[in-house]
Amino acid sequence: MNILLTAATLFEIEPTVNWLRARAETETGNVLNFGQVTIEVVFTGVGLTATAYALGARFGAGNLPSLAIQAGVGGAIDQNLELGQVVRVSSERFGDLGAEDKDGRHLSLAEIGLHPGLPFNQQEVLESPAGLASLPFPHVAAISVNRVNGSAKSIAMMKARFPEAQVESMEGAAFFYACLQNGIEPLQLRAVSNYVAPRDRDSWQMKEAILALNEQLQALLGAFIAP
Numbered sequence: 023m024n025i026l027l028t029a030a031t032l033f034e035i036e037p038t039v040n041w042l043r044a045r046a047e048t049e050t051g052n053v054l055n056f057g058q059v060t061i062e063v064v065f066t067g068v069g070l071t072a073t074a075y076a077l078g079a080r081f082g083a084g085n086l087p088s089l090a091i092q093a094g095v096g097g098a099i100d101q102n103l104e105l106g107q108v109v110r111v112s113s114e115r116f117g118d119l120g121a122e123d124k125d126g127r128h129l130s131l132a133e134i135g136l137h138p139g140l141p142f143n144q145q146e147v148l149e150s151p152a153g154l155a156s157l158p159f160p161h162v163a164a165i166s167v168n169r170v171n172g173s174a175k176s177i178a179m180m181k182a183r184f185p186e187a188q189v190e191s192m193e194g195a196a197f198f199y200a201c202l203q204n205g206i207e208p209l210q211l212r213a214v215s216n217y218v219a220p221r222d223r224d225s226w227q228m229k230e231a232i233l234a235l236n237e238q239l240q241a242l243l244g245a246f247i248a249p
């Protein structure tokens with residue numbers, strides 16, 4: 023089984039990369055070998071464009087993984103989520119793709135007559151198939167943005183526009199899109215580093231989120247590589 027493990031930055035999954043390297047039988051470039059299982063580690067860079075480019079290049083090269091995991095931190099829109107909590111994203115949408123109307127309202131691609139088609143559904147949402155639904159993570163709906171909202175006004179507009187969205191990142195929808203286009207089930211894990219709120223970096227708990235993310239990631243990957 024070939025697993026692709028991807029993150030925007032090394033910082034987010036470095037403890038797990040070190041943990042995997044300590045257990046691998048052999049290492050060939052960015053691919054770690056564990057007998058029947060290989061884990062290929064790819065850092066995409068931050069943002070939707072960098073992620074789409076990196077994954078498009080990887081999947082275009084063939085030898086597709088049977089499972090792709092994107093791991094990272096993210097902002098919680100849903101105040102019921104806790105800082106440091108690790109969630110699985112089960113659906114994604116591009117939160118700022120489209121146009122701005124005269125009154126400042128966001129218009130999606132379909133609303134300006136450009137429905138994106140498959141793998142989006144009729145609501146322009148990218149949905150993960152139910153295959154890995156039994157994994158023990160809370161499932162959340164996410165949006166991905168190029169520009170993270172940082173003022174009360176734009177956050178209120180985003181929440182009104184996407185009332186179902188619980189988590190926000192800058193890469194998730196590109197990961198879903200690249201996986202679904204290639205028939206690969208996307209497993210996106212996000213640890214909550216902050217609430218989506220007027221910009222206040224001092225309130226973020228990045229260290230705690232990364233610790234929790236890596237604990238959960240190692241528990242998950244451990245099940246695949248255990249002898």
Ligand SMILES: O=C(O)c1cccc(C(=O)CC[C@H]2O[C@@H](n3cnc4c(=O)[nH]cnc43)[C@H](O)[C@@H]2O)c1
Binds near residue numbers: 193218
């Ligand atoms: O300085 C800022 O205002 C700021 C806003 C959002 C993210 C950052 C980062 O340095 C982290 C980028 C990284 O983390 C993910 N992330 C974390 N929290 C959020 C969020 O509230 N909204 C969107 N993305 C978030 C993101 O996927 C990036 O990879 C700094």
